[in-house]
Amino acid sequence: MGKFAIKKGNNDQYYFSLKADNGQVILASQGYSSRSACRKAIKSVKNNSGHDGMFERKQSSNGKFFFNLKAANGKVIGKSEMYESEASRENGVASVKKNGPKSAEVDE
Numbered sequence: 541m542g543k544f545a546i547k548k549g550n551n552d553q554y555y556f557s558l559k560a561d562n563g564q565v566i567l568a569s570q571g572y573s574s575r576s577a578c579r580k581a582i583k584s585v586k587n588n589s590g591h592d593g594m595f596e597r598k599q600s601s602n603g604k605f606f607f608n609l610k611a612a613n614g615k616v617i618g619k620s621e622m623y624e625s626e627a628s629r630e631n632g633v634a635s636v637k638k639n640g641p642k643s644a645e646v647d648e
Contacts, residue, residue: 542566542639544582545648546575554578558585558618558639566635567609567618582645584611585618589640595633597626605629609636 542560549555553571556578560566567585572578588594588611596608596616604622607629611617618636623629 542635542643544585544643544645546578546582546645547648548575556582556585556645558636558643560635560639565621566632566639567620569618570616579645581617585609585640586642588612588617589636592633592637595636597629597633607633609640 542558544556544558546554546556549571551571553573554575554577555571556569557565558567569578569581572581589609594610596610597605598607599605600622604624605626605628606622607620608616609618620629620632623632
């Protein structure tokens with residue numbers, strides 16, 4: 541099973557990344573002003589990542605593919621990396637669906 545890695549950045553903001561079993565980052569957060577706010581966002585990922593309708597699939601101006609995971613209020617709670625193909629992006633979505641709901645939190 542994957543894991544939510546929490547770290548404090550040089551700017552005193554807290555960030556999480558959802559990592560797959562192989563250690564690859566499959567979802568990354570924005571910065572949060574407190575550890576508790578970051579943990580609240582992780583809870584939102586756990587609640588929303590099992591629902592396909594919460595994934596916003598997009599294509600960038602350079603032709604690469606990515607997705608955002610949204611909360612029930614419509615705000616983005618996580619962003620993916622850039623993928624070369626739609627199929628790769630869908631594999632990323634599937635990995636977040638698999639790992640998001642049950643992954644443990646760890647400090648890095």
